[in-house]
Amino acid sequence: MKKLTFLGIETSCDETAAAVIRENDNGTADILSNVVSSQIEEHKKFGGVVPELAARAHIENIEFIIESALSESNVSINEIDGVAATAGPGLIVCLTVGLNIGKSIAAFAQKPFIGVNHLEGHALSPGLDEKINFPYLLLLISGGHTQYLIVKNINEYEQLGTTIDDALGEAFDKTSKMLDLGYPGGPNVEKFAKLGDENFFKLPEPIIHKAGCNLSFAGLKTAVLRESKKIIGDRKLKYNLAASFQKTTINILCKKTRKAVKMFLEKTQVKDFCFVVAGGVAANNSIRENILKLSKELKFKAIFPDIKFCGDNAAMIAWTGIQRFKKNLFNKIDIPAKSRWPLDSKAPYMKGPGLKL
């Protein structure tokens, strides 16, 4: 069968990205190009993503990024089999930029178009390098989401648990901001945590003994805020707090993963399974090491995407496009940008006042 080649486009948040991906004989992907332009400098002075600035930067960069991805890949637009662009979830003003140019290219070149769920991109991202059997257990830890899901197949997800407040990446970003460790938050917290004593501060692990594998980070964030106000100017204590925060998040993830594994086994009866940890926070080496340790005890195979595929990128979007193409999951050209788009549409919405656990 012909090996499919896809152009992928990603503009859901603050990365403008395009990639050309081709299937190979191993059931994984040849990365013909993977171009990511980060807007770190634009948002640094505000300590977070400013949607209007992000959208403007996408508009300024997108054509150049797509042209670069195509020319690096040595594939002409006529040779590709389809175009995939992120349609959600994300910032509408940002999504619209990549989605519209993707649709235009597909229409002009008369190629199929696929509007990709960014979270499905993260969920399938380790498949770029490694063939993984369904079903597998997924922990998605990113800037906007923290969820345990059973990945039953392409387009078939069952949510086992989710954060009821902040996403883990958001908690890392806020911690970095409170401790003045720099932007972007996650990598800086990881860097400075190495200089601190992770057992110095005792921080809360919210809802750890209840609510199954649902998670909560708001109380932890508030505790970091409270402690940070007491240690202003003390560099050593600041590093201790960063280290203690990171250690607490790892404890939370390990305890909740035990619950998620139990649920996965009960629901699927599949003993020999993979546990995929994906999304921007999956780049964190301490989290990786601790999940690997847990995998030996709980006897699952832990899989992490290559670091370059953890944060936002278009390779995972093109790859998802290829997988959906093979299942005839195409989109009409009028597919809208969606700010919210859960992978499991039946999962209960777990945020907001009045939530009962």
Ligand SMILES: Nc1ncnc2c1ncn2[C@@H]1O[C@H](COP(=O)(O)OP(=O)(O)OP(=O)(O)O)[C@@H](O)[C@H]1O
């Ligand atoms: N080494 C690291 N340790 C901890 N967190 C990290 C690390 N590297 C990146 N992150 C965090 O990952 C997040 C970015 O991930 P990603 O790009 O997948 O999120 P997003 O696309 O904004 O959100 P979503 O995918 O939920 O829509 C940021 O919150 C960032 O701080």
Ligand SMILES: [Mg+2]
């Ligand atoms: Mg993302």
